[in-house]
Amino acid sequence: MLEEAQTLIQNLALLECIQCGRCTGGCPVSLKTVLNVRRLIYDTLLDSMSVDTHPELWDCTTCTTCSVRCPKEVNPAELIVGLRTVLVDNGRLPPTVRDALKSIGIRGNPLNMSAEDRAIWADDLDVPRILDEPAQALLFVGCTPSYDPRIQPISRMLVKAFRAGGEDFGILGEEEFCCAHEARRMGEKEMFEGTVEMYEEIFEKADFQRMTAISPHCFNTFKNEYGVDFPVEHYSQVIARLIKEGRLELKNEVKLKVTYHDPCFLGKVNGIFDEPRDILKAIPGVEFVEMDRVRERSLCCEGGGGRMWSEGTNVEERLASERIEEAMDTGADVLAVACPFCLLTLEDAVKVGGYEDRLRVLDVMELVTKAMEA
Amino acid sequence: MVNRANGEPAALVIGAGIAGMQAALDIGDAGFQVCLVEREPSIGGRMSQLDKTFPTLDCSSCILTPKMVDVSRHPNIELMTYSEVEAVAGEAGAFCARVRQKARYVDFDTCTGCGVCQQKCPKRVPSEFDMGVGPRKAIYTPFPQAVPNVPVIDRENCIWFQRGKCRVCEKFCPTGAVNYDQEDEFVNVEAGAIVVATGFDQFDATRKPELGWGQYPNVLSGLEFERLVSASGPTAGKVEIEGVGDIKDVVFIKCVGSRDRSIGNPWCSSVCCMYTAKQAHLLHDRLPDANVTVFYMDVRAFGKGYEGFYDRVREEGIVYRRGSVSEIYKRKGRLVVRAEDTLSGQPVAVEADLVVLATGLTPRADAAQVAEMLGLRQSPSGFFAEAHAKLRPNDSGVAGIYLAGAAQGPKDIPDTVSHAKAAAASAIVLLSRMKRSQARQTEPAQAEAVVAV
Numbered sequence: 001m002l003e004e005a006q007t008l009i010q011n012l013a014l015l016e017c018i019q020c021g022r023c024t025g026g027c028p029v030s031l032k033t034v035l036n037v038r039r040l041i042y043d044t045l046l047d048s049m050s051v052d053t054h055p056e057l058w059d060c061t062t063c064t065t066c067s068v069r070c071p072k073e074v075n076p077a078e079l080i081v082g083l084r085t086v087l088v089d090n091g092r093l094p095p096t097v098r099d100a101l102k103s104i105g106i107r108g109n110p111l112n113m114s115a116e117d118r119a120i121w122a123d124d125l126d127v128p129r130i131l132d133e134p135a136q137a138l139l140f141v142g143c144t145p146s147y148d149p150r151i152q153p154i155s156r157m158l159v160k161a162f163r164a165g166g167e168d169f170g171i172l173g174e175e176e177f178c179c180a181h182e183a184r185r186m187g188e189k190e191m192f193e194g195t196v197e198m199y200e201e202i203f204e205k206a207d208f209q210r211m212t213a214i215s216p217h218c219f220n221t222f223k224n225e226y227g228v229d230f231p232v233e234h235y236s237q238v239i240a241r242l243i244k245e246g247r248l249e250l251k252n253e254v255k256l257k258v259t260y261h262d263p264c265f266l267g268k269v270n271g272i273f274d275e276p277r278d279i280l281k282a283i284p285g286v287e288f289v290e291m292d293r294v295r296e297r298s299l300c301c302e303g304g305g306g307r308m309w310s311e312g313t314n315v316e317e318r319l320a321s322e323r324i325e326e327a328m329d330t331g332a333d334v335l336a337v338a339c340p341f342c343l344l345t346l347e348d349a350v351k352v353g354g355y356e357d358r359l360r361v362l363d364v365m366e367l368v369t370k371a372m373e374a
Numbered sequence: 375m376v377n378r379a380n381g382e383p384a385a386l387v388i389g390a391g392i393a394g395m396q397a398a399l400d401i402g403d404a405g406f407q408v409c410l411v412e413r414e415p416s417i418g419g420r421m422s423q424l425d426k427t428f429p430t431l432d433c434s435s436c437i438l439t440p441k442m443v444d445v446s447r448h449p450n451i452e453l454m455t456y457s458e459v460e461a462v463a464g465e466a467g468a469f470c471a472r473v474r475q476k477a478r479y480v481d482f483d484t485c486t487g488c489g490v491c492q493q494k495c496p497k498r499v500p501s502e503f504d505m506g507v508g509p510r511k512a513i514y515t516p517f518p519q520a521v522p523n524v525p526v527i528d529r530e531n532c533i534w535f536q537r538g539k540c541r542v543c544e545k546f547c548p549t550g551a552v553n554y555d556q557e558d559e560f561v562n563v564e565a566g567a568i569v570v571a572t573g574f575d576q577f578d579a580t581r582k583p584e585l586g587w588g589q590y591p592n593v594l595s596g597l598e599f600e601r602l603v604s605a606s607g608p609t610a611g612k613v614e615i616e617g618v619g620d621i622k623d624v625v626f627i628k629c630v631g632s633r634d635r636s637i638g639n640p641w642c643s644s645v646c647c648m649y650t651a652k653q654a655h656l657l658h659d660r661l662p663d664a665n666v667t668v669f670y671m672d673v674r675a676f677g678k679g680y681e682g683f684y685d686r687v688r689e690e691g692i693v694y695r696r697g698s699v700s701e702i703y704k705r706k707g708r709l710v711v712r713a714e715d716t717l718s719g720q721p722v723a724v725e726a727d728l729v730v731l732a733t734g735l736t737p738r739a740d741a742a743q744v745a746e747m748l749g750l751r752q753s754p755s756g757f758f759a760e761a762h763a764k765l766r767p768n769d770s771g772v773a774g775i776y777l778a779g780a781a782q783g784p785k786d787i788p789d790t791v792s793h794a795k796a797a798a799a800s801a802i803v804l805l806s807r808m809k810r811s812q813a814r815q816t817e818p819a820q821a822e823a824v825v826a827v
Contacts, residue, residue: 020629020671021714026584026700030714030721039719069584069700071634292704296584 002049008082009044016072017041023066023076028300032314033059037066037076044079051086058084058094059312062185062305063264081185088187100309101188108177109143110309119173121145121152125159130170134207137169137238140222142215143178144308144340150347151340155214157369158235164249164372165242169212175202181221186306196226203228212238216265216339217304223270234266236338236364240275243282250371253285258367259332261291261323261346262298263339276338276364283371289330299323303341320349328359335361382407383808385801386471386565388459388744391419392438392787393779393794394571395445400798401569402450406805409563410451411473413458416520417442419573420780423503423597425604425611427787428652429683435519435606442521454561456526462568462748466774467808471563477556479527480513484551487523489515491543491552499531501608504601505576507594508608513543513552518606527554566808567801570758570770571778571794572744577631577639577733584701585630587731592618592709593702595733596649603656613660618727624657625711625726626650626668627699632734633671641755643734644784647674650732651687657730658690666692667724669699669713677786697722702729735784748775757783768797776800 002008009015017038024030024038035056043049051057057080066076087093088101100110108115119127121141130138139162145155162169177195184192210231213219223232242248258280266272273295281288293299302312302319324346327335337343340363347361383406387398390412398410416422424434445451454475461472480491495511503516510516512532515525533540534554544552576597579587586593592615594602605611613621628650632643647670654666673694675684688694697713704710711724737756738744745752749772751759758777761769768776778797779790 018671019716020698021696021716022698022700023714024716024721025697025713027721031723036714036719036721038714038716065700069636071629071636071698073635297586297701297703 001047002044002051002086004082004086005044005047005049008079012075012078012082014041014045014074014079017045017074018072020071022069022071026065026069028063028065028319029059029061029302029312029314032317032319033312035059037080040079040083041074041076049083051083052092054083056313057087058097058306058310059314060305061264061300061302061307063300064269065264065300068268081187084185084187085189086187093187094310096309097186097306100306101183101186101191104178104180104183104188105191109147110178110182111143111147113147115177116174118146118176119171121147121155122159122171122173125156127159127173128170129173129175130206130208131172131175131202133170135168135170136209137167138206138208138211139169139171140179140211140213140218141171141176142213142218142340144344145214146176148340148344150344154340154363154365157365158214161239161242161248161365161368161372165239165247167238167242170208172202172206179218179221181217181225182304182306182308184221184225185304199226214340216263216270217341220265220269234270234272234275234338236266236275236279237272239365239368240278243279248372250283250368252371252373254283254367254370255285256333256367257287257289257331258334258336259289259291259327259330260294260336261301261327261342262295263337263342264298264300264304266338267298268296276336279364279368280336283367286367289332291326291330293326299326301342301345303339303345308341308344318345318349318352320345321353324349324353324355324359324361328355333360334367335359336364336367337361338364383566383805383812384409384564385567385569385805386411386459386469386563387569387571387778389419389571389573389779389781390417390445390453390455391571391573391779392421392441393573393781393790393797394419394569395441396791396794397569397571397778397798397801398445398451399441399448400795401801401805402448404798404802404805406450406802408451409565410445410453411457411459411563412453412455414516415456415478415514415526416516416522417445417453417455418517418519418521421787422517422519423505423604424600425607425656426652428648429677429679431652431655433605439519439521442519446521453522455522459747466772466804467566469565469568469774471565471568473561473563475559475561476526477558478524479552479554479556480525481551481553482522482524484549485524486549486551488548490546490548491525494542494546496540496542497531497533499528504608505595505598507598507601527552566774567804568748568775569778569794569797569801570744570748570750570775570781571797572738572741572781574735574780574784575738577643577736579630579731579733581637582630585627585699585731586702586704586709590702590704590709591615592727593729593731595731596646596653597733599653599730603653603660611660613657613728615728621661621664621727623665623724623726624661624667624728624730625699625724626654626666626730626732627711628668628670628732629698630731630733631736639734639736639755641784642674644674645786646732646734647672648677648680648683648786650730651675651684653730654692655687655690658692668692668694669697669711670694671696671698677788735780738781741781748772750775753783755783757781768793768800774804
């Protein structure tokens, strides 16, 4: 039924699937929607797949738990991306997703913000531009950290911390545009491929040895999908290193009970669990507590895979609400995060639940900055 | 250094689990000398850790201990326990192995096995035999039916060896058998044939962190549950876990660490479907009111009587749900098992008080070193490689060295025994040839007559 079925079967090795269900079993949204990726694989294999009868395809957050856990190394997450690509190619996608993709294509960000304003967050900071002067590291800011007023201060804090730690870095400034990690996962394969080509040219022109990304999503795509020949790190890896090497001193006491939420693209997909924890534990005065569902079992905040711009088929239950309940159960004052999407979705859940006086959601950098202030 | 065998063709069997013991018994019964080396303080191997065995529900110790006694009394078997083969040289017909006999700090001939030393010892540590589910003392025999029934002192945890105090065992020993001055001894063993029966290890479930083993006290590995449910185990077979209340809902999870490319263990461990069925049966027997669910991808009941056993277990009310478990977390004090019931197409979050993981069989942690020592090849899985998958399952790549039991690949007990007997047969063929060749050398005239025929 689906023209593209054979290509998907071949490219994604779907024939290896033994239908064990570990994918759907671990899917964070499978308990609240009818999304069943195992069934999607089966239908594709039996050639009974019809993309039009699966609106739940847009519920997927692309947390990639399914692919990480598959015992036969099939890649169920990529099937969902592949099916979305078929839908997008035929113009059949939710309006909000369509708008986000249009915005990325036209303005270089999904937020309908002007491309010229990309570097406004750094206005008075005098951050060197990597295309003008060489530096050790390219700091890739990302769309949300560039434009979202809740996240912009965090980008600024990172710049100040890097400077305090003696990091040699630069940014692309107005030349930066969306990395297309989410665009690809929303079905815009061509846009992603075009973006990779454009960045290839830019990286040729710029002089740097490594990249640091603020968002785990940008980090994931540059590290694993772009095929670049330089090391790519998440900011938590750099900050943890600066602290360990004694280059960034955390002198102020921050008397807070803090718990940490592992973002999907930092944690279970890329195995970076310890660095953010090392940072938090190095802050004097912080009492660090763990939730139960941590590390490989961290509960997806539902921000990825285009979900920042799409509520999905079940608007009543949000995983973020479940997650902050768990954070509050630890007695923590602060739920620390290291991803802009996690921060926005979890903070939103705090607001919706009316828990502002019980729990604060803060980025790791916000806590570091408290410990750094003179 | 003492030479053994006195010129008689002899075999060296490395490992005294059921495979090694069976091989040693057959070779010994054939009239050849056997040196059986075991690195644990007692022989018995994995079978001694099991409660009941599938499909007959035979008590493992009950069928094993007579063999253990036979081995210890056999006129042709020289048993070296708490000993390790450290180096092997030579070739088929003329191997020489250096064996380290580790110091027990207890004199073999004087000890009567009364057990008072173990009772009085003040130092308690987790028992390796009980997979950490229960304790042992610093001076200990691993289990009550140990052969030989002579304890060893674990230096690392002995208060005398570590801090220069105590010596309570020596004080209470009625025959003065404790001797802290013993040292490891080395023995050279000459053998014409070697049988490798070094067994297997259990999959380390910390490699599957999403299942919570090691984090939750009520998520147990296969062998941990086996020790818990064993009559001779730390709770005398009661299914009780400290800190966990009434056990009403139990989930068994199959294929943990097996059939899993994502962690580099693509093989099927062969026995887990059956041992899970057995464990579910035992659980039901101890806790008849508990709800027992088995989450599976497949059910492999391939041996004689196995399908019938699988039927029986389901008839007892144990529910089989098809779906590979993805993760386990805790909510409001109870374990939550996340999976999809693939037959009904429903994702599930099943609450449980106890979860048992069917941890698979892996090669021993030191398999690579043993392979190097003996010149063996390893299969991609790490188990020792047979010379031909179908027709030569016991031959290793080295002439004169034969593989017996799970060291060559996961097996249940019947297949292990068959495999071991086959390895013994190969060793006997070699040793018989040696014997005939020796006879020909001493009596050339008679030998020529034999050859002519």
